[in-house]
Amino acid sequence: MGYTASPEELEFLKNYDIRQYDRPSLTVDIAMFAIRAEEDPERDYRKDPPLELSLLMIRRGSFPYKDCWALPGGFAKPGESTADTARRELQEETSVDNAYLRSFDLFSRAGRDPRGWIVSEAFLALVDAKDYRLRAGTDAWDARWFRIGLTVTDTKKEISGEQISLTNEYALTLTNTALDTVLTARVREKKLFDRHHEAVSYEILSSEGFAFDHAEIILRAFLTLRRQTEQEGRIAFDLMPETFTLNMLQEVHEMILGRKLLTPNFRRKMAPMVIETEESLSGVGHRPAKLYRRNPEAFYV
Amino acid sequence: MGYTASPEELEFLKNYDIRQYDRPSLTVDIAMFAIRAEEDPERDYRKDPPLELSLLMIRRGSFPYKDCWALPGGFAKPGESTADTARRELQEETSVDNAYLRSFDLFSRAGRDPRGWIVSEAFLALVDAKDYRLRAGTDAWDARWFRIGLTVTDTKKEISGEQISLTNEYALTLTNTALDTVLTARVREKKLFDRHHEAVSYEILSSEGFAFDHAEIILRAFLTLRRQTEQEGRIAFDLMPETFTLNMLQEVHEMILGRKLLTPNFRRKMAPMVIETEESLSGVGHRPAKLYRRNPEAFYV
DNA sequence: AAAATAGTGTCTGTCAGACAGTATATC
DNA sequence: GATATACTGTCTGACAGACACTATTTT
Numbered sequence: 001m002g003y004t005a006s007p008e009e010l011e012f013l014k015n016y017d018i019r020q021y022d023r024p025s026l027t028v029d030i031a032m033f034a035i036r037a038e039e040d041p042e043r044d045y046r047k048d049p050p051l052e053l054s055l056l057m058i059r060r061g062s063f064p065y066k067d068c069w070a071l072p073g074g075f076a077k078p079g080e081s082t083a084d085t086a087r088r089e090l091q092e093e094t095s096v097d098n099a100y101l102r103s104f105d106l107f108s109r110a111g112r113d114p115r116g117w118i119v120s121e122a123f124l125a126l127v128d129a130k131d132y133r134l135r136a137g138t139d140a141w142d143a144r145w146f147r148i149g150l151t152v153t154d155t156k157k158e159i160s161g162e163q164i165s166l167t168n169e170y171a172l173t174l175t176n177t178a179l180d181t182v183l184t185a186r187v188r189e190k191k192l193f194d195r196h197h198e199a200v201s202y203e204i205l206s207s208e209g210f211a212f213d214h215a216e217i218i219l220r221a222f223l224t225l226r227r228q229t230e231q232e233g234r235i236a237f238d239l240m241p242e243t244f245t246l247n248m249l250q251e252v253h254e255m256i257l258g259r260k261l262l263t264p265n266f267r268r269k270m271a272p273m274v275i276e277t278e279e280s281l282s283g284v285g286h287r288p289a290k291l292y293r294r295n296p297e298a299f300y301v
Numbered sequence: 302m303g304y305t306a307s308p309e310e311l312e313f314l315k316n317y318d319i320r321q322y323d324r325p326s327l328t329v330d331i332a333m334f335a336i337r338a339e340e341d342p343e344r345d346y347r348k349d350p351p352l353e354l355s356l357l358m359i360r361r362g363s364f365p366y367k368d369c370w371a372l373p374g375g376f377a378k379p380g381e382s383t384a385d386t387a388r389r390e391l392q393e394e395t396s397v398d399n400a401y402l403r404s405f406d407l408f409s410r411a412g413r414d415p416r417g418w419i420v421s422e423a424f425l426a427l428v429d430a431k432d433y434r435l436r437a438g439t440d441a442w443d444a445r446w447f448r449i450g451l452t453v454t455d456t457k458k459e460i461s462g463e464q465i466s467l468t469n470e471y472a473l474t475l476t477n478t479a480l481d482t483v484l485t486a487r488v489r490e491k492k493l494f495d496r497h498h499e500a501v502s503y504e505i506l507s508s509e510g511f512a513f514d515h516a517e518i519i520l521r522a523f524l525t526l527r528r529q530t531e532q533e534g535r536i537a538f539d540l541m542p543e544t545f546t547l548n549m550l551q552e553v554h555e556m557i558l559g560r561k562l563l564t565p566n567f568r569r570k571m572a573p574m575v576i577e578t579e580e581s582l583s584g585v586g587h588r589p590a591k592l593y594r595r596n597p598e599a600f601y602v
Numbered sequence: 603a604a605a606a607t608a609g610t611g612t613c614t615g616t617c618a619g620a621c622a623g624t625a626t627a628t629c
Numbered sequence: 630g631a632t633a634t635a636c637t638g639t640c641t642g643a644c645a646g647a648c649a650c651t652a653t654t655t656t
Contacts, residue, residue, distance in 0.1 A: 003508065005365065005415070012364035016416050022379050023324040026409075026420060046628075046633055063313035064306065078323050078418045081409045100498050106407050106422050108327075108382045114306070115317050117379045119327060121407050157601075164601050193601055197401050197539060207304065231532075238498060247635070264637070265619060280627095286633040287626040300458075300465050300494055347606055347655075548608070565610070566646060587606040588653035609652070616645085625636070 024108075024117040028086045029073040029214065030101075031221030032056040032094065032125040034132060035239045035252055036145060046285035051248065052147045053239075053255040055174060055218065056094065056134075057183075059142040064114050065211035069174070069183055071218070072143065073120070086123045093143060095133040100126040100238035104224045112213045124221045126238035146174035146183065150222055150258065153186070166191040169205070172219055184208045185215030229256045234273060237294055243277055245289035246270060273298045325409075325418040329387045330374040330515065331402075332522030333357040333395065333426040335433060336540045336553055337446060347586035352549065353448045354540075354556040356475060356519065357395065357435075358484075360443040365415050366512035370475070370484055372519070373444065374421070387424045394444060396434040401427040401539035405525045413514045425522045427539035447475035447484065451523055451559065454487070467492040470506070473520055485509045486516030530557045535574060538595055544578055546590035547571060574599045 005013070034056070037049045057069040072093045076085045082103065091097050101123055108119040134143045154169040167190050174183040186205040191198045207215045228235045236252050250266050274292040281288040306314070337355045358370040373394045377386045383404065392398050402424055409420040435444045455470040468491050475484040487506040492499045508516045529536045537553050551567050575593040582589040 003366065003369065006367075009364045009367065013415055021326060021376055023326050024377070024379070025322060025324045026327070044633095048634075063310045063317075065304070066307075066310065068304065075322060076325070076409070078325070079411045081411065082407060082420070083409075098495070103407065106383060106404065108377070108384075108422075110380045110382065114314050119377075119383070121409075162597070164597075166601065193597075194399070197535065197600070234498065245635090262618095262620065263635085264621085264639095265617095267636075269618080283628080284634080285628050287628085287635050289635060296463070296465075296494075299498070300467065345606095349607075546608085563645095563647065564608085565612095565648085566644095568609075570645080584655080585607080586655050588608050588655090590608060603656105605655090607652100607654090610650075612647105612649090614645100614647085616643105618641100618643085620641080621639095623636105623638080625634100627634085628632085629630105 022117070024119045025115075026076040026082070027073055027118060027120040028076060028082050028089065028103075028123060029071040029107075029120050029217055030086055030090060030123045030125050031071055031218055032090070032099070032127060033148075033221075033225065033239060034127045034145065035129045048247075048284065051251050051255065053252070054145040055148045057144060057146050057174065058093075059144070060211055061138075061141065068211040069146075069181075069209055069214075070211035071214050082121045086121075086125070090125060093135050094127065095135075096125075096127045096131050098131070099128075100124075100235065105220060107213065107217060109213070120217075122217045122221065124224055126225075126235070128241055129239070130241050144176050144179065146176045146181075148218070148222065149173040149175065150219070164193045166193075170219055172215055172222075174209075174218075181209070183210055183215075185210055185219075187216055187219045189219075226256055226258070229253060233269060234299060237273070240294075243279065243291040243293050245281065245291060246274070247289055249274075249292075323418070325420045326416075327377040327383070328374055328419060328421040329377060329383050329390065329424060330372040330408075330421050330518055331387055331391060331424045331426050332372055332519055333391070333400070333428060334449075334522075334526065334540060335428045335446065336430045349548075349585065352552050352556065354553070355446040356449045358445060358447050358475065359394075360445070361512055362439075362442065369512040370445075370447075370482075370510055370515075371512035372515050383422045387422075387426070391426060394436050395428065396436075397426075397428045397432050399432070400429075401425075401536065406521060408514065408518060410514070421518075423518045423522065425525055427526075427536070429542055430540070431542050445477050445480065447477045447482075449519070449523065450474040450476065451520070465494045467494075471520055473516055473523075475510075475519075482510070484511055484516075486511055486520075488517055488520045490520075527557055527559070530554060534570060535600060538574070541595075544580065544592040544594050546582065546592060547575070548590055550575075550593075 034054050036052050036054045038052050056072060058072050060066055060068050060070050072089055074089050076082055086101055090099060103121050103123050106119060106121050151171050152168055153171045156167040158165045167188060170187050172185045185207040188203045188205055190201050202216050204213060204216050236256060239252055240249060246267055249270060250261055254261055273295050275295045277291045277293055279291040335355050337353050338350045339353050357373060359373050361367055361369050361371050373390055375390050377383055387402055391400060404422050404424050407420060407422050452472050453469055454472045457468040459466045468489060471488050473486045473488060486508040489504045489506055491502050503517050505514060505517050537557060540553055541550060547568055550571060551562055555562055574596050576596045578592045578594055580592045
């Protein structure tokens with residue numbers, strides 16, 4: 001490293017007591033997405049079951065926010081990086097060890113946790129639909145998938161002198177049909193344009209059933225996923241099983257982006273990233289789709 | 302918020318002692334970039350003075366890493382967010398209060414600070430060339446601008462079975478001519494492609510004159526700036542004064558991107574983002590360039 | 603006139619959006 | 630044959646890369 005501590009420095013470090021300063025607790029929160037197929041036995045035999053973009057939530061068994069739903073996560077331990085913490089929690093809670101995992105922000109607003117000064121690094125995780133195995137439920141542990149829905153309910157543009165602000169209000173809905181539970185939140189996103197760059201801030205307007213500021217973290221995770229998907233389509237492959245049809249892939253993209261895509265254009269864009277297999281679906285009540293797999297060659301920058 | 306703490310929960314919180322768990326210290330480190338013009342009185346009167354992309358560094362007056370150069374920054378205080386901390390430090394150290402400021406990662410690797418468990422949120426800051434005023438130097442405080450240079454010295458591609466890795470080795474050089482000081486570091490960037498997404502890791506191979514892991518933070522800040530500039534040109538405006546020539550702007554882009562750009566294409570791309578003013582440079586020994594300013598209309602998404 | 607920088611016109615290929623059309627399983 | 634989904638061909642306009650060219654100031 002080109003640097004060797006002097007004897008004086010070693011002496012300094014020996015006597016250094018880091019506990020003299022105020023310190024926060026450090027946690028990670030993981031927004032873990034997966035694709036699941038809706039189960040509805042009453043459905044028309046011809047129609048394909050729609051896919052659901054789902055998020056894993058955990059019911060809190062203890063204070064604070066007892067009985068509310070929170071993102072999986074936990075406290076960082078000394079000697080591990082936060083990426084280690086996130087991988088460990090992911091493994092413990094879903095047995096998944098090969099998920100896509102990336103941090104997208106540090107949440108450090110004062111007052112975000114009633115227990116005190118707790119900052120949290122937020123991770124986005126995408127898991128293959130077939131890979132996960134949820135940890136068994138206990139009194140203090142109940143992990144469930146919720147279908148995630150996000151809509152923009154209001155958009156405003158304000159101009160005052162040199163300053164322009166754009167405001168979006170989002171309605172976030174997490175639904176678990178089996179439990180008959182719906183969590184809802186409204187979050188305001190405010191983009192302030194000062195000179196030529198934007199400063200974005202978020203404010204939770206209402207939050208029903210979510211613990212802490214997790215509604216905001218989930219929104220931010222979703223928007224991060226959406227932006228990545230817009231910019232480079234490959235991230236959505238992390239939500240797919242080994243083989244898949246192009247229509248499934250398109251449906252996943254549409255759920256993430258929140259809008260319909262034109263099929264020919266989508267297929268053209270995906271063509272270099274996938275390889276056709278010999279297999280097809282069958283017994284689906286209509287022309288069966290071919291199965292594709294990822295084209296590994298396409299991803300080495 | 303739709304959530305009211307029950308009496309039991311309030312009782313729980315009253316008795317909750319957060320200090321029972323291990324906690325890290327939390328700091329922010331700020332990679333602050335500015336454009337400065339090289340001063341060289343011996344230069345040919347016709348030739349324009351080249352611009353320099355500069356980074357602010359602070360000489361450490363105390364242990365650890367005494368006499369090494371570190372990024373400006375400091376410890377987060379309870380009751381403020383890390384963005385507040387960064388803004389406060391920026392203000393104290395350069396008197397700048399309108400800089401572009403964004404965090405790009407949390408550095409939490411074990412052992413990164415010899416004083417103990419210290420995690421640091423790293424910020425990228427871009428300041429307008431004319432705005433900053435450095436805090437006066439003292440024994441314990443010496444802030445200086447260093448010209449930053451980054452080159453790729455080696456690139457490797459390794460294939461072993463299903464796994465492919467790309468390795469880049471970067472040479473980072475910070476130069477301050479007045480002090481006759483050069484800081485150098487070599488950092489290895491390793492991209493591991495697993496299935497179809499990449500996991501990037503960084504390793505400091507050598508580090509001369511840098512404190513802590515700041516060579517790595519600086520490299521990451523530079524790469525972040527570079528990526529943003531590739532993706533949307535507007536971020537570079539944060540480094541520019543109110544009015545500027547298109548050639549200056551192009552030079553700034555070229556320094557950030559580390560490659561030459563074709564002038565007609567660059568001007569075409571920038572055209573919607575700038576407005577021509579009435580003024581020009583003068584007395585420059587050749588055809589003078591028109592001055593431009595930002596076009597605010599272009600930046601409201 | 604020479605030097606140095608400022609600035610423009612246009613060809614080309616790639617690629618995204620839009621839309622019209624054809625194909626093929628199951629019942 | 631009706632239904633539902635699967636899949637293709639092609640026109641268009643926007644835009645980035647490349648390169649050849651003209652313009653203007655100072656000494």
